[in-house]
Amino acid sequence: MDHKEDKRFRVAGHEALIGIALVLINFLWWYGFAFGLGGQPVSDYDWIFGMPEWFFYSCIIGFFLMVLLVIIVVKYMLTDIPFDDEEDDHE
Amino acid sequence: MNSMALIPLFAFLILIFVVGIYTARNVSRADSFVQEYFLGSRQLGGFILAMTMIATYGSASSFIGGPGAAYTYGLSWVLLAMSQVVTGYFVLLILGKKFAIMARKYKAVTLIDYLQGRYGSNKITILSAISIITFLFSAMIAQWVGGARLIESLTGLSYESALFLFAVSVLVYVIIGGFRAVAITDAIQGVVMLGGTIILLIATIIAGGGMENIMMGLKTENPNLLSPHGHDGELSARYISSFWILVGVGVVGLPQVAVRAMSYKNSRSLHRALIIGTIVVGSIMLGMHLIGVLARVVVPGIEVADKVMPLLALEVLPPWLAGIVLAAPMAAIMSTVDSLLLIVSSAIVKDVYMNFINKDAKEKQVKRISFWVTSITGILVFLMALSPPELIIWLNLFSFGGLEAVFIWPIVLGLYWKKGNAHGAIASMVSGLVAYILFHSFAPNYLDMHTVIFPIVISFFMYVVVSLFTHAQYRQNGWV
Numbered sequence: 001m002d003h004k005e006d007k008r009f010r011v012a013g014h015e016a017l018i019g020i021a022l023v024l025i026n027f028l029w030w031y032g033f034a035f036g037l038g039g040q041p042v043s044d045y046d047w048i049f050g051m052p053e054w055f056f057y058s059c060i061i062g063f064f065l066m067v068l069l070v071i072i073v074v075k076y077m078l079t080d081i082p083f084d085d086e087e088d089d090h091e
Numbered sequence: 092m093n094s095m096a097l098i099p100l101f102a103f104l105i106l107i108f109v110v111g112i113y114t115a116r117n118v119s120r121a122d123s124f125v126q127e128y129f130l131g132s133r134q135l136g137g138f139i140l141a142m143t144m145i146a147t148y149g150s151a152s153s154f155i156g157g158p159g160a161a162y163t164y165g166l167s168w169v170l171l172a173m174s175q176v177v178t179g180y181f182v183l184l185i186l187g188k189k190f191a192i193m194a195r196k197y198k199a200v201t202l203i204d205y206l207q208g209r210y211g212s213n214k215i216t217i218l219s220a221i222s223i224i225t226f227l228f229s230a231m232i233a234q235w236v237g238g239a240r241l242i243e244s245l246t247g248l249s250y251e252s253a254l255f256l257f258a259v260s261v262l263v264y265v266i267i268g269g270f271r272a273v274a275i276t277d278a279i280q281g282v283v284m285l286g287g288t289i290i291l292l293i294a295t296i297i298a299g300g301g302m303e304n305i306m307m308g309l310k311t312e313n314p315n316l317l318s319p320h321g322h323d324g325e326l327s328a329r330y331i332s333s334f335w336i337l338v339g340v341g342v343v344g345l346p347q348v349a350v351r352a353m354s355y356k357n358s359r360s361l362h363r364a365l366i367i368g369t370i371v372v373g374s375i376m377l378g379m380h381l382i383g384v385l386a387r388v389v390v391p392g393i394e395v396a397d398k399v400m401p402l403l404a405l406e407v408l409p410p411w412l413a414g415i416v417l418a419a420p421m422a423a424i425m426s427t428v429d430s431l432l433l434i435v436s437s438a439i440v441k442d443v444y445m446n447f448i449n450k451d452a453k454e455k456q457v458k459r460i461s462f463w464v465t466s467i468t469g470i471l472v473f474l475m476a477l478s479p480p481e482l483i484i485w486l487n488l489f490s491f492g493g494l495e496a497v498f499i500w501p502i503v504l505g506l507y508w509k510k511g512n513a514h515g516a517i518a519s520m521v522s523g524l525v526a527y528i529l530f531h532s533f534a535p536n537y538l539d540m541h542t543v544i545f546p547i548v549i550s551f552f553m554y555v556v557v558s559l560f561t562h563a564q565y566r567q568n569g570w571v
Contacts, residue, residue: 016185020185023181023340026177051302055319066180067370067373070365070366074365083192
C-alpha cells in the first residue's frame, strides 16, 4: 500500500486549497455586508432596488461574485489531468 | 386543488417514470453490473453531475420547510440559506480530482469501498455501514412522509394512496435502473426545481406590486423581518454563521454527496459541474427562500409554515403553471429519496454482503441480490412511512449532522494527510457520533451555535491525536 508521489496529487492538493480560499472570501463577504450594514436599526437602512442594502450586497451581489470567481478559477487555475492510472496495478 | 393544476403534476410523474425505465437499459448492457448499478460506470458528464448533486442535496426542506421558515423569520433566513452557495463548489474542489483518482485506484464503488481502500480496516467498514444504513434509512422515511403529505394536500387523495403513488413511481426506476437512472432523473428534477423557482419568484414579485412595495409592507408589519437577526431579533450572527458548517462545508462528509464525486467521467466534467453547480444551487436557495419572505405580504396569515409554497403558487399563478411549479418540491423529494435508497442498498449489497457474507459472489448472484435488497428496503421504507415510529423521527432529526460528524475527517484527512491511519479514523468516527448524540440530547445549540459544530471539532482532534500517537507503530510494521 505505498503511495508513490504522484504529480497529479500536487495538482489536487493545490485545487483543494483554492476551494478553501474561495470559501473564506465567500464567508467574509457574506458576513461583512450582512452584519456590518445590517447591524444598525432598520429605520436607518439604505435601500437598493427596493431591498435593504445589506441584503442586496451580502446575498445577491455576493452570489454573483462567487459565480464569477468560480468561473475565473475554472478557466484559469484548474488543470486537466487524467483520472485513470497509466500503468495497471499489480495487486 | 384545481384539476388544471393536477395534469402537469401527473405528467411530470409519468415523465420521470418513463425516463427512468428507459435509462435502465444500460444496466443489462454494462460490462460490470456493480459499477453500473451503483455508480453509472463513472460516466457522468458535467451537467448531469452538477444537477444530481444539487437535486440529491436539495430536499423537502429546501422547497417546503425552508420557504416556510423564511416566511416566519424574514430576510435573516435567506441570509442563513445562502451559506449553501458554498456546497456548489466546495465539495467538488475538496474531494475533486484526488478522490476520483483514489477511488479508481481502489476500484471503489461506494464511499465505504474508498475508506476500506484507504485504511484497510474491517472495523471501519462495519462502523460506516451501520451509520449509513441507520441514518439514511430514517432520513428517507422522513422525505417520503413529506412527499406523501404534499401529494395529499394537492390532490385530496388519502395519505395512504398518496404515499403509494409516490412510492411506486420512485421505486420502479431505482430498482431496475440503478445509479444512472437516478442521476438522469435527478437532472430532469433539477431543471424543474430551477425553472419552478424562477417562475414563482417573478410571479410573486409581480403579484406583490414590485419588490419595493413588498419590502415596505414587511417594514410596516415588523421591521425586524428585514434585519439579519430574525423577526424577534433572536438569531445571533454566530448562530447563523454556524450553518456554514452544517449545510455548507460539512456536506463533504455526506455519503450520498461524496459518492457522486467518484462518478464523473473526467476533469472536464468536473470543471463544468463546478460552474453549473454553483449557479444552480445559488439560484434555487436564493430564489426559494426569498419567495418565502415575499409571500408574507402576498399571502398573509398562513399558520402552517409548510403550506406557504403550495398556497402561494396556487394564489399567484394560473392553475396549469402552478401545477408545473409544484412539481419542483416533488422533484426535490423524489431526487433525494432515490439517491438515499441506492446508497442504503449499496451499503448492504456491496459493503456487507460482498465483503463479509459472500466474498466470491458471481455477477448473476450480485445482480439478483441487488434487486432484492433495493426492493425490500423500498418496501420497508413505505411501510414505516405509513406511521413512522418515534425512534425514526428522532434519528432523522440528526441524520445529516450525525453523518457529517462521523465521516468528514476520515474522508478529507484520509485524502490529504499521509499520517492519518485506521486508529485515528475509528477514534474520529466513534467520538464524532457519540459527541453528536450527547450534544444533541444535553446541550443543543451550545454557545449559540448549531449542535454539529463541537462534534466536528472533537472528531478532528481525535483523528489527529490518535493518528500521531499510533503513527510510530504503523511505521514499525511497514504499513506506511
